[in-house]
Amino acid sequence: MRFSSWPVIAYTLTGLVTAVDINWNSDTSIKDGAATIAYGLMKYYSGNNTGDVAGNLPDPYYWWEAGAMFGTMVDYWAYTGDDTYVDVTFQALQHQVGDDDDFMPTNQTLTEGNDDQGFWALSAMTAAEMGFKNPENGTNGVQWLALAQAVFNEYVWRWDNSTCGGGLRWQVFTFNNGYNYKNAVSNGCFFNIAARLARYTGNETYADWAETIYDWMTDVGFIDDEYNVYDGASDTDNCSKIDATQWTYNAGLFMHGAATMWNYTNGTSTEWRDRAQGFVTKSANLFFNNSVMYEPPCEPQDTCRTDQLSFKAFLVRWMAGTAQVMSSTYETIYPLLLASGKAAAEQCDGTATTSDGYKGLEGTACGMHWTQGSMWDGSNGVGQQMAALAAVVYTRVQKAPTPYTSVSGGTSTGDSSGGAAKTDNTVKKNRAITTGDRAGAGILTTFILAGLLGGCGWLLID
Numbered sequence: 001m002r003f004s005s006w007p008v009i010a011y012t013l014t015g016l017v018t019a020v021d022i023n024w025n026s027d028t029s030i031k032d033g034a035a036t037i038a039y040g041l042m043k044y045y046s047g048n049n050t051g052d053v054a055g056n057l058p059d060p061y062y063w064w065e066a067g068a069m070f071g072t073m074v075d076y077w078a079y080t081g082d083d084t085y086v087d088v089t090f091q092a093l094q095h096q097v098g099d100d101d102d103f104m105p106t107n108q109t110l111t112e113g114n115d116d117q118g119f120w121a122l123s124a125m126t127a128a129e130m131g132f133k134n135p136e137n138g139t140n141g142v143q144w145l146a147l148a149q150a151v152f153n154e155y156v157w158r159w160d161n162s163t164c165g166g167g168l169r170w171q172v173f174t175f176n177n178g179y180n181y182k183n184a185v186s187n188g189c190f191f192n193i194a195a196r197l198a199r200y201t202g203n204e205t206y207a208d209w210a211e212t213i214y215d216w217m218t219d220v221g222f223i224d225d226e227y228n229v230y231d232g233a234s235d236t237d238n239c240s241k242i243d244a245t246q247w248t249y250n251a252g253l254f255m256h257g258a259a260t261m262w263n264y265t266n267g268t269s270t271e272w273r274d275r276a277q278g279f280v281t282k283s284a285n286l287f288f289n290n291s292v293m294y295e296p297p298c299e300p301q302d303t304c305r306t307d308q309l310s311f312k313a314f315l316v317r318w319m320a321g322t323a324q325v326m327s328s329t330y331e332t333i334y335p336l337l338l339a340s341g342k343a344a345a346e347q348c349d350g351t352a353t354t355s356d357g358y359k360g361l362e363g364t365a366c367g368m369h370w371t372q373g374s375m376w377d378g379s380n381g382v383g384q385q386m387a388a389l390a391a392v393v394y395t396r397v398q399k400a401p402t403p404y405t406s407v408s409g410g411t412s413t414g415d416s417s418g419g420a421a422k423t424d425n426t427v428k429k430n431r432a433i434t435t436g437d438r439a440g441a442g443i444l445t446t447f448i449l450a451g452l453l454g455g456c457g458w459l460l461i462d
């Protein structure tokens with residue numbers, strides 16, 4: 001395909017490149033716009049180059065974000081039908097499964113927390129639900145469903161009742177920074193995967209765990225009765241001092257998981273209905289300005305770090321997922337998705353070039369300040385590009401295929417006994433751990449930020 005002749009590149013009368021110029025009444029135009037943004041996103045990916053490792057993004061992007069990106073690309077394929085990136089996505093997801101088929105490759109031991117592993121597992125779950133290219137039995141890979149189940153099983157083993165009344169820790173290994181932190185995103189990954197496994201397989205064990213995790217989140221106060229979702233707390237004081245920062249993606253994980261639980265009960269549970277609706281209403285209030293999504297803890301003040309620049313990609317993903325499994329939320333969700341998609345596309349007129357690391361089409365780099373309209377914020381990167389892609393793609397929610405279950409067309413075969421109990425002792429053998437290694441652990445949330453800035457950014461509640 002010769003991108004230089006793409007119709008998406010339109011010139012206005014003033015001669016300016018209006019980069020991703022979408023006609024929102026035309027399905028073709030929306031898909032073309034998404035294709036342009038996706039092209040720019042995948043140009044950041046170098047893992048399929050000779051000598052590089054499939055599934056990895058170059059610095060400064062952590063491993064988790066690559067996993068999240070390939071999940072976005074699975075949905076990109078499902079929502080648009082464009083199969084350009086199917087093979088590269090398949091290869092990346094399969095290359096990172098690790099020796100135990102659980103998304104814990106040895107290379108990532110020193111950066112991998114429960115949340116990092118979770119984002120890869122969520123992508124595998126999406127692949128199962130969307131009927132993404134399956135590995136053939138026993139030949140070229142591990143089944144998507146089996147991967148999600150293996151990670152679920154490991155979460156169950158890591159559930160830790162010794163402090164805070166339960167919960168997953170942020171980190172898996174004691175030698176990684178943040179082992180003493182229990183947080184919403186790790187438990188949100190567990191919750192979301194449990195709910196989706198319950199719906200996909202019909203196995204009640206998963207649903208029971210979703211209940212347990214949710215109950216714990218409310219007991220410990222990470223979710224309050226107004227459906228705020230707070231970041232987490234250190235277990236050294238039994239989680240009594242909560243970091244009350246609210247990130248978009250944490251709300252999304254619980255919203256979509258709750259809606260999925262409602263769907264799992266065949267629409268009979270008023271409890272899950274109210275919870276899902278509660279997260280929808282709260283998110284609409286917290287994370288949108290004039291119906292356009294933004295990231296309150298860092299976007300207005302321009303302090304978002306590499307990881308945080310991507311978080312909106314996941315709230316749009318899970319809002320669309322919520323509308324798919326609980327149609328009563330569509331009315332609220334769709335206008336927010338549409339306004340955000342339009343605004344995000346307008347931010348994709350950045351003039352970043354190869355020297356800024358942007359190798360997409362000229363004039364199509366996406367900034368992250370969607371509320372700023374077409375005034376490009378001057379930034380570019382995987383997070384910004386992926387979030388804009390998601391914002392555009394998920395506006396197609398009503399036309400997208402609905403997530404399969406094992407009885408409604410899903411063909412991914414599972415293995416409910418997957419996973420491996422790994423301890424510090426079993427992994428330490430692989431490589432000596434240095435202080436330098438430790439510095440780079442996990443998805444960066446306010447926790448690390450607070451450490452670096454000596455307390456700025458902490459909002460403590462009792």
Ligand SMILES: *[C@@H]1O[C@H](CO)[C@@H](O)[C@H](O)[C@H]1NC(C)=O
Nearest residue numbers: 042043048049050084085088
């Ligand atoms: C790697 O994948 C990207 C995105 O699909 C593509 O643009 C690039 O040409 C591929 N590189 C190789 C060496 O296959």
Ligand SMILES: *[C@@H]1O[C@H](CO)[C@@H](O)[C@H](O)[C@H]1NC(C)=O
Nearest residue numbers: 053095096097098105106107
């Ligand atoms: C681990 O790193 C080695 C050396 O860079 C590489 O050859 C291998 O493919 C990597 N494995 C994974 C699963 O990333």
Ligand SMILES: *[C@@H]1O[C@H](CO)[C@@H](O)[C@H](O)[C@H]1NC(C)=O
Nearest residue numbers: 134135136137138411413414
């Ligand atoms: C793969 O194996 C499973 C279990 O062994 C079987 O149920 C399924 O039909 C197989 N799928 C294909 C495509 O052969």
Ligand SMILES: *[C@@H]1O[C@H](CO)[C@@H](O)[C@H](O)[C@H]1NC(C)=O
Nearest residue numbers: 159160161162165166167212
């Ligand atoms: C820890 O809590 C979970 C969930 O409530 C429970 O299933 C498990 O039995 C508990 N484990 C221990 C050792 O108390």
Ligand SMILES: *[C@@H]1O[C@H](CO)[C@@H](O)[C@H](O)[C@H]1NC(C)=O
Nearest residue numbers: 163164165219220221238239
């Ligand atoms: C620790 O926190 C949990 C959850 O809030 C609570 O149930 C438990 O009683 C607390 N334990 C102590 C010793 O304070």
Ligand SMILES: *[C@@H]1O[C@H](CO)[C@@H](O)[C@H](O)[C@H]1NC(C)=O
Nearest residue numbers: 202207263264265266267268
């Ligand atoms: C939902 O309905 C299906 C089909 O009638 C049934 O098999 C399943 O048990 C129901 N699920 C729950 C959680 O009630």
Ligand SMILES: *[C@@H]1O[C@H](CO)[C@@H](O)[C@H](O)[C@H]1NC(C)=O
Nearest residue numbers: 288289290294296300371372
């Ligand atoms: C919402 O957008 C308006 C108009 O751009 C701006 O003045 C206001 O500060 C924004 N509010 C928040 C909370 O960002």
Ligand SMILES: *[C@@H]1O[C@H](CO)[C@@H](O)[C@H](O)[C@H]1NC(C)=O
Nearest residue numbers: 263266267324325326402403
């Ligand atoms: C559950 O989700 C599926 C897929 O979107 C949908 O077809 C079904 O109607 C939903 N169930 C209920 C009870 O709404």
Ligand SMILES: *[C@@H]1O[C@H](CO)[C@@H](O)[C@H](O)[C@H]1NC(C)=O
Nearest residue numbers: 149153203204205206416417
């Ligand atoms: C349900 O899932 C649990 C947890 O993985 C597993 O132990 C059990 O065998 C599964 N039950 C069925 C009927 O597949």
